[in-house]
Amino acid sequence: MKAADIVKEFDGVDFPQLEHSLQQPRTLISAGLSIATGIVTVVACIPLFSVLIMLIWRGGKKLSLELFTALPPTAFEQGGGFGNAIVGTIVIVAIAAAIAIPLGVLTAVFLAQVGPNSRTAAIARFCAKTLTGLPSILAGVFAYAAVVAATGGYSAPAGGVALALLMLPTVILTSEEAMKMVPKRMKEAAIGMGCTPTQVAWKIVLPTALPGILTGVMLAVARAAGETAPLLFTALFSNYWIFEYGQSQVMEPTASLAVFIYNFSGMPFENQIEMAWAASLILVLMVLGTNITGQLISSRTRRIR
Amino acid sequence: MPAATTTVSESTNPTTLSVPPSRWEIAVDRGFRLSTRLFAWVTVALVFLIVYEVAGNAMPAIRRYGFSFLTSTTWDLQKDQFGILPEIWGTLYSSLLALTIGGFFGISIAIFLTQDFLPPTIEWIFKNIVELLAAIPSVVYGLWGIFVVIPLLRPLATWLHDHLGWFPLFGTSLSGPGMLPAAIVLSIMILPTVSAISRDALSSVPEKIKEAAFGLGATRWEAIFGVILPSASAGIFGALVLGFGRALGETMALAMLVGNSNQISISLFSPGNTLAALLANHFPEAGRGEEPVLMYAALILLTITLLVNITGAFILKDATQRFQGHAK
Numbered sequence: 001m002k003a004a005d006i007v008k009e010f011d012g013v014d015f016p017q018l019e020h021s022l023q024q025p026r027t028l029i030s031a032g033l034s035i036a037t038g039i040v041t042v043v044a045c046i047p048l049f050s051v052l053i054m055l056i057w058r059g060g061k062k063l064s065l066e067l068f069t070a071l072p073p074t075a076f077e078q079g080g081g082f083g084n085a086i087v088g089t090i091v092i093v094a095i096a097a098a099i100a101i102p103l104g105v106l107t108a109v110f111l112a113q114v115g116p117n118s119r120t121a122a123i124a125r126f127c128a129k130t131l132t133g134l135p136s137i138l139a140g141v142f143a144y145a146a147v148v149a150a151t152g153g154y155s156a157p158a159g160g161v162a163l164a165l166l167m168l169p170t171v172i173l174t175s176e177e178a179m180k181m182v183p184k185r186m187k188e189a190a191i192g193m194g195c196t197p198t199q200v201a202w203k204i205v206l207p208t209a210l211p212g213i214l215t216g217v218m219l220a221v222a223r224a225a226g227e228t229a230p231l232l233f234t235a236l237f238s239n240y241w242i243f244e245y246g247q248s249q250v251m252e253p254t255a256s257l258a259v260f261i262y263n264f265s266g267m268p269f270e271n272q273i274e275m276a277w278a279a280s281l282i283l284v285l286m287v288l289g290t291n292i293t294g295q296l297i298s299s300r301t302r303r304i305r
Numbered sequence: 306m307p308a309a310t311t312t313v314s315e316s317t318n319p320t321t322l323s324v325p326p327s328r329w330e331i332a333v334d335r336g337f338r339l340s341t342r343l344f345a346w347v348t349v350a351l352v353f354l355i356v357y358e359v360a361g362n363a364m365p366a367i368r369r370y371g372f373s374f375l376t377s378t379t380w381d382l383q384k385d386q387f388g389i390l391p392e393i394w395g396t397l398y399s400s401l402l403a404l405t406i407g408g409f410f411g412i413s414i415a416i417f418l419t420q421d422f423l424p425p426t427i428e429w430i431f432k433n434i435v436e437l438l439a440a441i442p443s444v445v446y447g448l449w450g451i452f453v454v455i456p457l458l459r460p461l462a463t464w465l466h467d468h469l470g471w472f473p474l475f476g477t478s479l480s481g482p483g484m485l486p487a488a489i490v491l492s493i494m495i496l497p498t499v500s501a502i503s504r505d506a507l508s509s510v511p512e513k514i515k516e517a518a519f520g521l522g523a524t525r526w527e528a529i530f531g532v533i534l535p536s537a538s539a540g541i542f543g544a545l546v547l548g549f550g551r552a553l554g555e556t557m558a559l560a561m562l563v564g565n566s567n568q569i570s571i572s573l574f575s576p577g578n579t580l581a582a583l584l585a586n587h588f589p590e591a592g593r594g595e596e597p598v599l600m601y602a603a604l605i606l607l608t609i610t611l612l613v614n615i616t617g618a619f620i621l622k623d624a625t626q627r628f629q630g631h632a633k
Contacts, residue, residue, distance in 0.1 A: 026524050026527065027524055029524075029526065030524040030525050030526040030527070033526045034422060034525065034526070036413075037413045037414075037416055037417040037422070038417060038422065040409075040410055040413040040414065040417070041413065041414045041417045041418070041431060041435075043410070044410045044414055044435060044438075044496060045431070045434050045435065047438065047449075047493045048434060048437055048438050048441070050449070050453060051441055051445065051446070051449045054449060054452070054453060055445070058452075103344055103347060103348070106340065106341050106344040107341070107344045107345045107347070107348050109341045110338075110341035110342055110344060110345040111345065113341075114338045114341050114342065115338075115342065120342060120345055120346065121345065123349055124345040124346070124348050124349050126618070127348050127349045127351070127352045128348055129614075129618050130352055130611065130614060130615060130618070131348075131351070131352060132614075133547065133550050133551070133554070133610060133611070133613075133614030133617075133618075134355070134554070134610070135553070135554020135555070135556065135581055135606065135607075135610055136443075136554070136556060137554065137556040137581045137584050137585060137603075137606075138355070138359070138554070138603060138606060138607050138610070140584075140588075141359055141584065141588070141599075141600065141603040142354075142355045142358055142359060144588070145358040145359065145361075145362045145600070146354070146358050149362075165351065165355075168348065168351070172348065194325055194326060195326075196326045196330050196331065196333070196334035197334055197337075197338060198330075198333055198334040198337040198338065199330075199334075201337070222440060223440075225442075226440075226441070226442025226443070226444070226445070227442070227443075228442065228443060228444040228556075228557045229443075229556035229557055229560075229581070229584075229585050232585055232588065232589050233588040233589045236589065258442060258444050261444045261445065261448060262444050262447070262557065262560075262561070265444075265447065265448045265451060265561065266561075276448060277448070280442075280444075280445045280448055283442055283445065284441060284442070284445055287440055287441070287442060288437065288440055288441075291437070291440040295433065
């Protein structure tokens, strides 16, 4: 049958339902729903902008150099800063990263490279996914039981252990994904050259997957830096510098930005509340900065591929 | 051929050509592979260690209070009586409220961002904005909730209570912190989880199924409701379960917004408490007597969240496997 015949055959038939006309209820409903979901999506973005605007408005006007160099103010004191909390946050997150990154990346090497289909891998993967859903406060409870109770005091390492537990699943799962993306041919070429699996992992897989691993690490660090709940009773808080008079007080209670915000937001003094906003601004800038850098690394490398 | 290769390897410098691994290299290889396996087991051990530590420290309280801990409503340090029924209620109620709001928004966004409504660039921007919602620390959301959400809600809440106060949901007036502001902030925090996982589920619906629906003359939304959502339903359900799990464990926003009041109420505006907020508020200054009790509460929270999250993970695993079957 020729095309022209087909057209002739359907000549007299009307296809009202196939017309895209806005007068039909079903197309109207469809258009209406499209607009509605569009509005819902835009509404969902409002909180982010509202938070950012509030931070810039209430935190921005308080911004000064004093914030970074001074210690937290006492009840009726004006001014003050949270320099010790910034240093504390960096120290605690660095301890957490030092624990979580090697452990996470080497676990991921096993999951992606050494025994991807082994029973161990299946169990470890499942446990990593389970840890993803671990409430942050329970990481704190665990670190309290395992570190604070054992060493006899609140300290920066106790906070670091709690945060490491929260970073670990992100590092494992993103690193595994990144290593799986390494082209199989590269590995096969290396094996063909006579490399041992260890050499393949160190010289081919890890360098090639590095941007992806870095992204995961950045996301994990960003998340950990903002965590508050686990620090409430592991690192606690301190009104003093962690490094002072040439000696470190790492094994003492340590200040962090997140706990600073929590403590100061509940105070009845205007100055303290303004400080909480300013600290939030700094914390969000740190967290978003790390997060966006991580995303950029991954999107750039994906484009190259 | 064999003859040719031997001559090549004999005539050139052996270091530039591939040589079989030496004994040392094989030993290093074995050691490295073994150590990565060990690290994998450390991850597994951590999960058990968490359960062991929390359960071990809770033991004295479990022996002392037993099952009545879950059904009692008093929290009295002086009388040595502890019960977490209000906290269990508050945890479930706030999470369900958050899931209702966050689920609706999350799924709508997932549909909007996967069904080619927007040019890819704008889609990418929206996707990242929604993901950035997850990057804002929970304590900052708490601060924002206290100074933005509560003042915004108060006039509406007062109006609802004055005019519809007979309706149990609006039974009390909003005096500041309460269930609704906490649930709203909570829903913002679970939104990225729900939308990201639902988006994965929706975008893995095979293209052919959609094309078939359009070929039958379906409008865009007829295709979405009739074909795409049902095929992605398992994945979306998994997203909701995981979002629920996240809401159960969220701490700071609730500790700052829920009001920390030891009561059970269905009203949206009454203050309440959750397990996580209880831990955040009591743990820093807990004495020796209160510590095992709080560990017991932590154990309950751990059990609930682990069960919910494992269920969610299994649903998602099932869902993706089903799609892999479809695609082939």
